[in-house]
Amino acid sequence: DAMVIQNPRYQVTQFGKPVTLSCSQTLNHNVMYWYQQKSSQAPKLLFHYYDKDFNNEADTPDNFQSRRPNTSFCFLDIRSPGLGDAAMYLCATSQTGRETQYFGPGTRLLVL
Amino acid sequence: KNEVEQSPQNLTAQEGEFITINCSYSVGISALHWLQQHPGGGIVSLFMLSSGKKKHGRLIATINIQEKHSSLHITASHPRDSAVYICAVNRGSTLGRLYFGRGTQLTVWP
Numbered sequence: 613d614a615m616v617i618q619n620p621r622y623q624v625t626q627f628g629k630p631v632t633l634s635c636s637q638t639l640n641h642n643v644m645y646w647y648q649q650k651s652s653q654a655p656k657l658l659f660h661y662y663d664k665d666f667n668n669e670a671d672t673p674d675n676f677q678s679r680r681p682n683t684s685f686c687f688l689d690i691r692s693p694g695l696g697d698a699a700m701y702l703c704a705t706s707q708t709g710r711e712t713q714y715f716g717p718g719t720r721l722l723v724l
Numbered sequence: 725k726n727e728v729e730q731s732p733q734n735l736t737a738q739e740g741e742f743i744t745i746n747c748s749y750s751v752g753i754s755a756l757h758w759l760q761q762h763p764g765g766g767i768v769s770l771f772m773l774s775s776g777k778k779k780h781g782r783l784i785a786t787i788n789i790q791e792k793h794s795s796l797h798i799t800a801s802h803p804r805d806s807a808v809y810i811c812a813v814n815r816g817s818t819l820g821r822l823y824f825g826r827g828t829q830l831t832v833w834p
Binding site: 643645649652653654655657660700702704706708711712713714715716717718720 | 754755757759764765767769772810821824825826
């Protein structure tokens with residue numbers, strides 16, 4: 613089945629230790645999104661790729677970076693995680709002209 | 725003020741009850757989405773609406789463009805419907821980007 617896959621599902625890291633979350637998709641969608649969702653809050657868009665065109669939200673901290681080496685894969689790098697970065701990180705995809713987004717299961721990040 | 729507002733924030737119901745969750749928005753939109761999020765995080769798209777009404781099984785979604793309001797109805801609710809229901813909108817000028825409401829936590833008791 614075509615889908616959005618996120619790895620790992622759970623990630624524990626230490627304060628300040630870099631971490632990378634991954635997302636892959638078999639839908640061949642051209643747009644990919646990374647969201648941060650904290651407890652009891654709505655998902656917050658961090659950045660999105662329109663094909664290879666990277667779009668950073670104005671309030672996304674510099675601590676967060678992203679890479680999209682090809683259509684299928686997208687990575688979220690947190691260079692120096694702080695306690696406040698503990699959250700669920702959701703990846704989603706869509707195809708231009710079709711506004712439905714398809715979400716992955718999320719990666720729950722815990723920072724110790 | 726959030727561009728997308730949902731009510732209620734929390735909703736408890738007995739199995740079998742008819743449930744309504746409301747969403748209002750203050751911006752021009754190209755589409756409105758109802759999403760479901762179960763414990764554990766995964767989000768599933770239930771409906772995408774730009775006008776009128778859609779039905780899927782026990783779920784019905786309506787939208788009134790003039791009033792900038794949408795409702796999600798669940799008929800004959802069941803404990804497995806317990807989840808967070810999120811309203812989100814596309815604004816036509818911003819590609820596929822979604823603007824989210826804060827969600828409604830629904831708990832259905834047997």
